[in-house]
């Protein structure tokens with residue numbers, strides 16, 4: 249039984265990851281911007297090993313409150329899943345700079361804030377895994393030519409996580425960045441080919457199989473290397 253922390257757990261991939269780990273018998277701490285939804289009530293009623301906690305990754309106090317729950321305790325897997333993606337299909341030059349800032353706040357700084365706050369708990373695990381749900385749109389070499397805001401936020405979070413991978417390996421922490429695939433979620437839209445439950449099963453397998461030699465890798469949901 250491991251202790252798993254998931255951010256942005258109230259819908260989409262985060263919800264399915266929470267469900268998958270709960271079914272596997274793990275203790276799940278599900279961080280939610282809106283914790284009191286019918287989905288989260290149902291999940292925690294069905295699985296006593298799920299603890300739903302309020303979490304806004306952009307707020308210092310909210311992340312500190314999460315870290316306080318882990319004072320002197322270990323966290324085995326921390327999954328930075330919370331993400332936003334605004335105005336996906338408009339001309340990229342018409343990006344709203346306010347939305348861009350929010351995107352960086354959530355996708356990049358939010359992931360860094362949660363990671364830094366839980367570093368000691370991950371280290372206490374002995375073989376902690378710090379996982380960031382990135383995107384194929386975080387690849388610089390394969391930039392899709394749209395969504396400057398979202399793409400830069402994912403490329404930046406990849407950069408931050410590579411830095412963490414260098415610095416935290418001495419604590420036995422394995423850092424992974426995973427592209428979950430194009431999923432049928434609020435973010436991915438109705439045309440996406442992949443159900444979030446199927447992606448969650450794949451992502452969980454990649455995490456389960458990862459060991460120290462995988463520290464710092466950027467992978468797809470089948471464990472293949474993504475182009476940087």
Ligand SMILES: NC(=O)c1ccc[n+]([C@@H]2O[C@H](COP(=O)([O-])OP(=O)(O)OC[C@H]3O[C@@H](n4cnc5c(N)ncnc54)[C@H](OP(=O)(O)O)[C@@H]3O)[C@@H](O)[C@H]2O)c1
Nearest residue numbers: 256259260261281304305330331383430431433434435436
């Ligand atoms: N969908 C895709 O095709 C796709 C492809 C590549 C990568 N990804 C990545 O996969 C991850 C999950 O995406 P998804 O498709 O499941 O998206 P989603 O359905 O839109 O869910 C995103 C989750 O993040 C939460 N969130 C947003 N801002 C937050 C904040 N400040 N603090 C805490 N939680 C916050 C949302 O809360 P609310 O429910 O309250 O809004 C929501 O629960 C994201 O990192 C995304 O970038 C998705």
